[in-house]
Amino acid sequence: MAFAASLTELQEEASCPLCLDYLRDPVTLDCGHNFCYSCIDRQWEDLEDIFPCPVCLHHCPDRNFRKNHQLCHLTDVVKQIPIRRTKWKLQKADFLCETHSEVLDLFCEEDLELLCPKCRVSSDHQDHLLIPTEEALISQRKKLKRYMKVLKKRIEDAEVTHIMQHSNMLEVKEKMENWKMELQPEFEGIKYFLNKEQVSINTSLLLEEKDMEKKLNKQKLQVTKYISTLKNLLSEITKTFLQTDMDLLKRVRNLHDEYGKLSAPGICPHEFRKESCTLPPHYFGLQNMISKFQVDLALDPKTAHPSLTVSEDRRSVKLGTSIPSLLDNPGKHIAYPAVLSCQSFEGGRHFWQVEIRGPGQWAIGVCTESMFRNHLIFPTPQTSIWSFQYCGAISNTQELQILRLGMFLDYELGEYSVYDLSDRACIYKYTTVFTEKLTPFFAIRHSSKRLSINLTTEE
Numbered sequence: 001m002a003f004a005a006s007l008t009e010l011q012e013e014a015s016c017p018l019c020l021d022y023l024r025d026p027v028t029l030d031c032g033h034n035f036c037y038s039c040i041d042r043q044w045e046d047l048e049d050i051f052p053c054p055v056c057l058h059h060c061p062d063r064n065f066r067k068n069h070q071l072c073h074l075t076d077v078v079k080q081i082p083i084r085r086t087k088w089k090l091q092k093a094d095f096l097c098e099t100h101s102e103v104l105d106l107f108c109e110e111d112l113e114l115l116c117p118k119c120r121v122s123s124d125h126q127d128h129l130l131i132p133t134e135e136a137l138i139s140q141r142k143k144l145k146r147y148m149k150v151l152k153k154r155i156e157d158a159e160v161t162h163i164m165q166h167s168n169m170l171e172v173k174e175k176m177e178n179w180k181m182e183l184q185p186e187f188e189g190i191k192y193f194l195n196k197e198q199v200s201i202n203t204s205l206l207l208e209e210k211d212m213e214k215k216l217n218k219q220k221l222q223v224t225k226y227i228s229t230l231k232n233l234l235s236e237i238t239k240t241f242l243q244t245d246m247d248l249l250k251r252v253r254n255l256h257d258e259y260g261k262l263s264a265p266g267i268c269p270h271e272f273r274k275e276s277c278t279l280p281p282h283y284f285g286l287q288n289m290i291s292k293f294q295v296d297l298a299l300d301p302k303t304a305h306p307s308l309t310v311s312e313d314r315r316s317v318k319l320g321t322s323i324p325s326l327l328d329n330p331g332k333h334i335a336y337p338a339v340l341s342c343q344s345f346e347g348g349r350h351f352w353q354v355e356i357r358g359p360g361q362w363a364i365g366v367c368t369e370s371m372f373r374n375h376l377i378f379p380t381p382q383t384s385i386w387s388f389q390y391c392g393a394i395s396n397t398q399e400l401q402i403l404r405l406g407m408f409l410d411y412e413l414g415e416y417s418v419y420d421l422s423d424r425a426c427i428y429k430y431t432t433v434f435t436e437k438l439t440p441f442f443a444i445r446h447s448s449k450r451l452s453i454n455l456t457t458e459e
Contacts, residue, residue, distance in 0.1 A: 014071075014078040017055050017244075018043060023075045027065035031058035034071055041065075043242065046145050054242040095246045104246070107136030112253040114246070137245045140252050144241045147259055151234040154264065158227045161267060165223060168267075169216040176209050222265040233258055286424050289408050293351040297341045297440060297455050303372075304339035307446065314342070318452035319444055338363075338443035340372060346437045347411045353421065353456045356392075356403040360448020363391040366409060366416060366438040390418040390428040404456070409438065 016023050018039040025037040033055045035043075044051055044063060051060040095104045097116035104114040110128040120130055131139075180202065233255075240251050298314040309320045317339050345366075356362055392403070406419040411434050418428035442453045 011078055011081065014075045022079055023071060026068045026071045026075065028068045028071070029053050029058070029065070030060050031056050034068060037065060037067070046148070050238060052238065052242060057239060057242070095250075105133050106130045107133050107249060109136070109139075112256060114249055133245065133249065136249060140249060141241065144237055144248075144252070144255070147237055147255075148234060148241070151230055151237070151259075154262070155227060155230045155234070158223055158230060158264065161264075162220065162223045162227070164267070165216055165220050169213060172212050172216075173209065176205055180205065219265065219267070226265050230262070233262070286406070286419060289349075289351045290353075290406070293349045293408070294457060295343065295350050295352050296457055297343055297352050299442070299455070300340050300342045305337040307337045308339055308444065310339060315456075316452055316454040317442060317444070319446070319449045336443060337446060338372070338441055340369075341440040341442075344437045344439040345409060345411055349411070350409045351406060352440065353404065353406045353458065354442070355454040355456050356405070357401075357452050357454065358448070358450040360451030361391070361445040362448065362451060362453060363443040364405070364407065364418075364453070365390060365441060366407075367441050368436045368438065372439070372441060407440070411438070 014022055016026075016036040016039050017033070018035055021036075023034060023036055026034050027037045027040060028034050029040070031053045033053055035054070040054075041063075043054055051063060052058065053060065095114065096102060097104055097119060100116050100118040102116035102118060104116050106115040106117065106120065107113070108115055108125050108128050108130055111125070113125075114133070115125060115130060119125060236258075237255055240248050240255060243251070299310050299317055301310045301314065304310050304317065307320055308317050310317050319337060354364060390405075390407075404421040406421050408417045408419065409415075414431055414433045416430045417426055419425065420427050444451055444453065
């Protein structure tokens, strides 16, 4: 008996763990286990970065095999020893049907179960496709290979999503900071009214940022967990793929179920709600005034002084090449270069913008039609009460400078304000009681031939 047992052990040592036949062209892995060259090469055919030993799962760094010439000679000697049963039959004999005690040599493709010949006639599998285990083994290994490829791709996609989530979180923080910076000049300009509002808005933005960060961190954990699940499933499938045939077929059903339940987490939206200051009616934030009250003005060429040239789109005005005489018809035109807009206001709140280009003197404001017609001199700060206007000048050394101004009219409050849009500061304010229809006007001094006034609607 001892001799027979030793003989059987010797024959097993000369056999390949994969094909269960005598070793052909044997190679030895780093872990010391031996395989047929063709068997291990086929086993690792679709693997790229994971090369585990099919017996002990030891990770081999590459596919370089060491040929074992001594084992090859030993195998040739062992082949001369007769053997009654093949390892495949012995292995199958170890797996018997629990119900009928017969060898499990059939596989149900629908239920993914091992069956014996008597199970074929059972009511549970009568209409199912049953195939020999040898065919099932080939089919299931192919499916597991496809799963491995898909899982690797899903891991790559999930890692990209993970990076995108981190980038989105940084983008949200940057947008929050930028929006705080845009609001800051308004806080500086009207400190008394904005002190409490600034604290409220910053707190709200901080809470929103923390809420968004919390959501993104939660999503980050979900993606991390999803990547871990994918990797674990890939590892399980890889291990199962490399197991003996009958073990693989017994475990493949659970792997199919786990693979089918995979669901990638969605991407958390990173849109944020812009906060804006809510002030008393006479101190609206500049951004609010632009977005809520901006009007699209156009110049009225019929009201323009003859020395002015109004553009075809009626959105800019400048001095013409010559100054016509007013002596022929002194009552038809006003006495200085100015023009009204087509729009007039008898109530409400209105915001409009102008660009002033080139050197020279100018005046902008609102007035009644009678004031516009009857005033005989160019508007100046000393005469501003008639027209509620703001005057200014750009020197010849500032020829390339562009001055962007915003005008806000609150008719019911009786307030007219001018803002420098470059630093978002209020530079002029006039308060009174408005009782007549008001019209925006624009004036250029005769000596300012290189100056132009342009209407804009940029936010």
